[in-house]
Amino acid sequence: MTENWINLCIDGAVKAMTRTATFLRFGNGDWIMGYNRSFGNCSVFYVELWGILDGLTLIQDKLFEGVMIEADSLE
Incomplete structure (x- = not known):
């Protein structure tokens, strides 16, 4: 993956409320940004799709040039 690519990493979690953490990095691994979002009561699969x-x-x-999407949902 080159610097002209971007890596989109998504991680969903369930406890009392479903949340997602999304991270954007350049192809060389340099940080672009990250954020969290709450979704209330729904499945981790849907949360990761929203991410x-x-x-x-x-x-x-x-x-x-391209986007590599990484999600860890087992659903």
């Missing part, structure tokens, strides 16, 4: 959508929305106007 992917949010991340892709944030980078849609940027000039990257």
